[in-house]
Amino acid sequence: MKIFDIVIIGGGPIGIACGLEAQKKELSYLILEKGPIVNSLYNYPVNMQFFSSSEKLEINEIPFISKEAKPRRSEALEYYRRITTSNKLNINLFEKVTKVSKGEDKFTIVSNKNTYKSNHVIIATGFYDIANMLNVIGENLPKVSHYYNDPHFYAGQKLAIIGASNSAIDAALECYRKGAEVTLIIRGKEVGQRVKYWVRPDIINRIEEGSIKAFYNSTVKEILEDKIIINTKNREITIQNDFVLALTGYKPNFTFLEQIGISFSNDGKKIPSYNKETMETNIKGVYLAGVICGGMETHKWFIENSRIHAKIIVKAVLERGKKV
Missing domain, CATH: 3.50.50.60 (FAD/NAD(P)-binding domain)
Structure with missing residues (x-):
């Protein structure tokens, strides 16, 4: 040998x-x-x-x-x-x-x-x-992915994206522009500071104008076939949902x-x-x-x-x- x-x-x-x-x-x-x-x-x-x-x-x-x-x-x-x-x-x-x-x-x-x-x-x-797992009920459902590929797949769908890093923010903007109804679920108080400097203003503007929904200081409690339940700072919220991208690193x-x-x-x-x-x-x-x-x-x-x-x-x- x-x-x-x-x-x-x-x-x-x-x-x-x-x-x-x-x-x-x-x-x-x-x-x-x-x-x-x-x-x-x-x-x-x-x-x-x-x-x-x-x-x-x-x-x-x-x-x-x-x-x-x-x-x-x-x-x-x-x-x-x-x-x-x-x-x-x-x-x-x-x-x-x-x-x-x-x-x-x-x-x-x-x-x-x-x-x-x-x-x-x-x-x-x-x-x-x-992938860093969420360790919540429903994470193993077919609608959940820890990897993002092509925004075309999510056109016309209610999409929840978990995370605030470059991968999550890129996915949110691309999918929104292909016609997805995007909701960001962010554990911290703001969009990540390490997000690409030419992208961060874009996502902040889309959130402020209401084109993309964002829940800060929030975590996922449970994922169901047609909805996702999240814990926010003040209360529990249920959101109608078709797909989940858990882009948590x-x-x-x-x-x-x-x-x-x-x-x-x-x-x-x-x-x-x-x-x-x-x-x-x-x-x-x-x-x-x-x-x-x-x-x-x-x-x-x-x-x-x-x-x-x-x-x-x-x-x-x-x-x-x-x-x-």
């Missing part, structure tokens, strides 16, 4: 950046991605526009040219796909890693298709796969990290243990790259400030002499 210098788990932008850096330094590597190239971006809403400008999404100093200053999902998919194919990256798609274990000096990586050996492992799996696969033996902070943020100078975790030879470094603080790391992780990790691997 071939022994790789590095196996990279996750084929998103940062996983691709790690592969490019390993290739540049003539290290043997393999990227394992459970879906298509940049799977998380592929599952973003069809009309999604990034907060970052195109140059901040670039990896390996490869130019990213977009029509607007802030690129859209379709442009990002094209950019990362072309990088992957033109550089002939060693990547296996639709292959999910199920287990990582460490022997005396090698790692065994088991997927749904094969088993691999490697001297080092980079985990760049992001955070988009596991996502979290990394902590169970997977725990099974490998990675430890976390005990302050509720669940930040994985790693050395900021090398990105190596408490498990020698296992490194973290990208947004997964932030634990529950998924707003701390982005493509633009974590793409440097690739160079840091590969440098650490080379300084160690490839082997653990």
Whole structure:
């Protein structure tokens, strides 16, 4: 069995950046991605526009040219796909890693298709796969989704959107403009402060003019087939409803990290243990790259400030002499 210098788990932008850096330094590597190239971006809403400008999404100093200053999902998919194919990256798609274990000096990586050996492992799996659940009655109804794709689906429907972040606000505006009757249910006292600066005034204006209803300081009590019950600051309210988008955020696969033996902070943020100078975790030879470094603080790391992780990790691997 071939022994790789590095196996990279996750084929998103940062996983691709790690592969490019390993290739540049003539290290043997393999990227394992459970879906298509940049799977998380592929599952973003069809009309999604990034907060970052195109140059901040670039990896390996490869130019990213977009029509607007802030690129859209379709442009990002094209950019990362072309990088992957033109550089002939060693990547296996639709292959999910199920287990990582460490022997005396090698790692065994088991997927749904094969088993691999490697001297080092980079985990760049992001955070988009596991939704933060509401844990209310009716959350498992077919009308409820934790992911939003296309506003056309909700045209002419009574749509409740739970959340106040970028994903919730983008969905509210798009669906309203496609003819949905939109109600926002927001736990806090206002629309999130981290909402894109050119979008926040738009949603506030739509709420103030009554085009989109908003309930602040409110939580969901129960979801029924044809209505949703919410608790507001003063009383319980029942709203007629066809669909619910529970866009309350996502979290990394902590169970997977725990099974490998990675430890976390005990302050509720669940930040994985790693050395900021090398990105190596408490498990020698296992490194973290990208947004997964932030634990529950998924707003701390982005493509633009974590793409440097690739160079840091590969440098650490080379300084160690490839082997653990």
